[in-house]
Amino acid sequence: xxxxxxxxxxxxxxxxxxxxxxxxxxxxxxxxxxxxxxxxxxxxxxxxxxxxxxxxxxxxxxxxxxxxxxxxxxxxxxxxxxxxxxxxxxxxxxxxxxxxxxxxxxxx
Amino acid sequence: xxxxxxxxxxxxxxxxxxxxxxxxxxxxxxxxxxxxxxxxxxxxxxxxxxxxxxxxxxxxxxxxxxxxxxxxxxxxxxxxxxxxxxxxxxxxxxxxxxxxxxxxxxxxxxxxxxxxxxxxxxxxxxxxxxxxxxxxxxxxxxxxxxxxxxxxxxxxxxxxxxxxxxxxxxxxxxxxxxxxxxxxxxxxxxxxxxxxxxxxxxxxxxxxxxxxxxxxxxxxxxxxxxxxxxxxxxxxxxxxxx
Numbered sequence: 001x002x003x004x005x006x007x008x009x010x011x012x013x014x015x016x017x018x019x020x021x022x023x024x025x026x027x028x029x030x031x032x033x034x035x036x037x038x039x040x041x042x043x044x045x046x047x048x049x050x051x052x053x054x055x056x057x058x059x060x061x062x063x064x065x066x067x068x069x070x071x072x073x074x075x076x077x078x079x080x081x082x083x084x085x086x087x088x089x090x091x092x093x094x095x096x097x098x099x100x101x102x103x104x105x106x107x108x
Numbered sequence: 109x110x111x112x113x114x115x116x117x118x119x120x121x122x123x124x125x126x127x128x129x130x131x132x133x134x135x136x137x138x139x140x141x142x143x144x145x146x147x148x149x150x151x152x153x154x155x156x157x158x159x160x161x162x163x164x165x166x167x168x169x170x171x172x173x174x175x176x177x178x179x180x181x182x183x184x185x186x187x188x189x190x191x192x193x194x195x196x197x198x199x200x201x202x203x204x205x206x207x208x209x210x211x212x213x214x215x216x217x218x219x220x221x222x223x224x225x226x227x228x229x230x231x232x233x234x235x236x237x238x239x240x241x242x243x244x245x246x247x248x249x250x251x252x253x254x255x256x257x258x259x260x261x262x263x264x265x266x267x268x269x270x271x272x273x274x275x276x277x278x279x280x281x282x283x284x285x286x287x288x289x290x291x292x293x294x295x296x297x298x299x300x301x302x303x304x305x306x307x308x309x310x311x312x313x314x315x316x317x318x319x320x321x322x323x324x325x326x327x328x329x330x331x332x333x334x335x336x337x338x339x340x341x342x343x344x345x346x347x348x349x350x
Contacts, residue, residue: 033183033240
């Protein structure tokens with residue numbers, strides 16, 4: 001399943017979607033960036049509540065399919081502009097991490 | 109009493125986010141131009157550019173302090189300062205054994221150059237330096253003290269990696285006698301927020317570029333001679349004197 005298909009089926013919001021066709025292969029949940037860096041896998045939907053600029057570097061390093069920011073955490077325009085430049089998909093949902101992961105699990 | 113103008117939080121080209129132009133010699137040179145007396149080099153989780161910085165500082169008439177900005181397991185940044193170069197280097201070995209090794213991607217995070225006193229690159233650190241170590245916040249003060257140093261939370265007024273933003277409050281323990289506040293105008297508010305145990309508030313630059321380094325604005329009045337300043341400063345910030 002691609003990121004754009006996930007958005008459509010799960011009802012997540014696309015905050016910025018420079019790479020809509022990226023393939024999703026799994027999910028990783030975590031907020032401690034150093035931990036995510038070493039453990040998220042390529043192709044994961046990374047669910048987090050962190051919203052600072054550093055999440056983009058972590059997503060690049062881990063080559064995740066997208067960042068899914070849970071609980072409707074507000075994102076800055078700076079972050080979204082940079083995400084677009086760096087080709088990183090950022091999605092938003094009002095769901096908590098657990099509910100979002102369960103939803104994705106039923107779809108992939 | 110003698111007045112010493114300082115900047116105690118400076119990154120060199122060894123920190124991934126530090127500018128490649130921030131070489132040990134250029135940092136000391138910039139401090140001299142700005143009229144500083146005391147400067148601490150505090151790269152992320154390493155002191156390996158401190159030997160070069162000490163040699164450069166001597167040429168530029170700067171009193172050097174060997175330091176490190178440690179990232180705790182919780183991703184809180186702590187400034188650690190040591191009375192001698194040797195004590196800092198021995199703390200460096202301890203931290204090395206507690207780092208989480210993730211290969212650095214220079215295209216994402218930047219270069220990590222180790223330099224000699226003439227700004228010649230003599231090595232690189234191939235693992236990312238800025239990420240969390242396995243050293244917890246509670247462990248830090250004793251670990252630093254075991255190596256003769258002192259430590260305090262960095263930029264407590266900042267969102268990224270500040271102790272208050274990470275934990276949501278200023279913890280009762282471990283006890284820190286000093287805090288670093290980035291924005292000078294917030295010093296009084298934050299000293300109150302961080303409770304009565306705080307005795308000193310430091311404002312350093314956290315410079316990642318040469319032009320970030322403090323101007324001649326922040327100072328300590330210390331009753332000691334120039335050759336003893338590093339030791340006196342560490343006692344002062346550690347809550348022993350003053």
